[in-house]
Amino acid sequence: MKNSIWIAIRLTLVSLVLFGVLYPLAIWAIAQAAPSQGRGERIEADGRSYYYHIGQSFTDTKYFQSRPSAVNYNASGSGASNKGPSNEDYLKEVEQRIDRFMEQNPGIKRSQVPAELLTASGSGLDPHISVASANVQVARVARARGISEAAVVDLINQHIEKPLWNLFGPAKIHLLSLNIALDKISKQTGGNHAD
Structure with a gap:
């Protein structure tokens, strides 16, 4: 022993x-x-510094909106809600998100809303959205900013990040970079932009 x-x-x-x-x-x-x-990689914009890999909250209609976050985008408390699809409170929360999205994006059918815009990511900090999630928001963003939908679609296409080695994962868009570019375009064209 x-x-x-x-x-x-x-x-x-x-x-x-x-x-x-x-x-x-x-x-x-x-x-x-x-x-x-x-x-950590950082992005500088309008005198502020943001971490590239941490999602940001965008609720104003003139911005592309991010995935919901169970931790309110707080990097010190990364995590999901752990509520399953049979949880009644969670289903009500998703229904509220659908209603809010449909109200902000008239003309979009319920079936066109990507699930990722209604459900939080596992970390609650996902900085990316899919190309489909960006495309479904084009009309609202263009209208709110007073710029053409074609210009907004062109901006989306410029911000698509290809899968790793064109093999692993889907194409995606870094939301903060896209919204910063939107502010720059609005300033150049004289459209509505953030203060």
């Missing part, structure tokens, strides 16, 4: 050094090779 205790103590010490010191140092060293040195 005494021998087993010493083996357990040695294993604990080796694990502590390996996983508590060497592994974190290796990850830190690898991160130093990244452009942001492991501090």
Whole structure:
């Protein structure tokens, strides 16, 4: 038994050094090779700084809207609601989101609303939306900004991010980048833009 205790103590010490010191140092060293040195990619706009990989809340009709967030886009509390499709409260919440979306986007059929605009992502911080989710919002954004739908569609097409190596995952759009570009276009054309 005494021998087993010493083996357990040695294993604990080796694990502590390996996983508590060497592994974190290796990850830190690898991160130093990244452009942001492991501090996260940022976007600067109108004197403010945003993290590229953290979703933002957009509720104004002149912006493309993001996925709902169960954590109110708070990066310190990433997570989902854990409510399933049989939960009555969750179903009411989704119905409210559908009603709000239909009210803000007249002319869109209920069947055209992508599920991702009605349900929160697993992290609650997803910074991307699908191309379909952007396209279904074109008419509202163009009308709110006083610019043509063709100009808005062109802007969407410029912001499509292809799947990794054109193989893994769907094409997507980084929402913050798209909305910043919308503000720039509105300023150039004299349309409605954020203050």
